[in-house]
Amino acid sequence: MGATRDSVAKMAGVSSATVSRVYNNPGQVSPSLAERVLEAARELGYEPNSAAATLRRSGTGTIAFVQFRKEGRPYYWGNMDSFDWFFGRAIKGVQEVLAKSSWQMRFYTVGTQKELEAVAKRCDGILAYDVDTEAEEALFSSIPIPYVLAHHLSGSAEIQNCVKTDNRYGGTLQAEYLTECGVEKPLYITGYLESVTPHAQRLSGFRELYPDVLVLSTTIGKTNAMEGVARQVQNLIDADAIDGIAAVNDIALFSLLLRIKTALPEVGYDASPLFSVYPAPIASIAIQSGELYRRAAEKLLGLLAGNRSGCTTVLPKLIRSLSQQEEEFLP
Known part of the structure; x- marks a missing residue:
């Protein structure tokens, strides 16, 4: 990375706020202090973003x-x-x-x-x-x-x-991944479809490839609710009613996987840090x-x-x- 406001401040022995004032509101800085900052900037090759150069002098920076x-x-x-x-x-x-x-x-x-x-x-x-x-x-x-x-x-x-972002497109990506995995009977876990527009958009995108997808809606983030979902999912797996799982976000997916183990293809949404500690390969969608x-x-x-x-x-x-x-x- 090139020179930054902070590196100029360090060399000049001033605060980053002072560097900002030198470029945005020079009238608020003494000539000697301004020259010290500008000299450090020249030595480091610091060039403020063009937007800063055009800032009106009465601005706040x-x-x-x-x-x-x-x-x-x-x-x-x-x-x-x-x-x-x-x-x-x-x-x-x-x-x-x-x-x-x-x-x-x-x-x-x-x-x-x-x-x-x-x-x-x-x-x-x-x-x-x-x-x-x-x-x-x-x-x-x-x-x-x-x-x-x-x-x-x-x-x-x-x-x-x-x-x-494009949540509908993200839902379609989830469906494409399960299609590549050979999934024919996916389960989609979601919640709050009436009040959370992104959730509805993701499901809509998923249905582009799986119009008849089985949907389980729950109160995401509520422990008791996920216990019930886990039981339903296990019953569906035992009955060979589903062969893949998608979830509206990683919280919903991992809340499930902490309760049951599956060998099915699975895809979440958000690409959260939870992946770094989960041992099994799982796909997700990164916003x-x-x-x-x-x-x-x-x-x-x-x-x-x-x-x-x-x-x-x-x-x-x-x-x-x-x-x-x-x-x-x-x-």
Whole structure:
């Protein structure tokens, strides 16, 4: 990796925030201190992202990473501790972009239009994490600064700046994998189909190849519910009623596999760290959150530089082997 804001700060003996101010708000830094920072930058070959160079001098030099409070929902995957890794990958993707710029990033959690508008007054751009309802999308209608929305978008045609995944395509990838394995009678384990749009989209994609798939719907993440699902699945296996298993996410699949052992082809969704400790070969679908949020950060910096944008889709990919799964976690 080339020179970063942090490496310039270290050489100049200042904070990263000071480096950011030198490029974004030079009037707030003494001439001698600014020259020290610029000299370190020249020596290291540091070149801020072009978006930073075009930042208006009255700007804050700050990008807001905004999460929404997902309250009153029967299920939200992001509230489960077992999904913390996903957020970590997303942040790593953003950091890879911002480290090459002079932007600072701050984190906010909002739930109302008023709170979002207050955040907009403290920054120059907003990167919104997991905007998954039209109500959340609508909150940005009055935001006057550049913003990018990601990643489980509702599909609204009015969104101009977004980076999203394709859950329907991911479900089709699951089905293609089981087809390659010779599966003719798959079982699909899911839940909350009425309230969680991505779950419905994944099942819809799976049905492209298996229109008559047997579906078991449960309350994912609830221990007692999975005990019942495990008994049903074991009965189906004993009756030779299924010859392959797909699940809407890895939590559902591994909750099952911790309770029963099967010799069937199996495919989850998310390519989670659970694979690194599970001994049997299992496939999964990677959303690629690191790549998705890396592109979202790049798109936001482009908007701040005055470039026109649009929506970008980062397609999920099938992870077939342990070696592929491990690559998802390489630094």
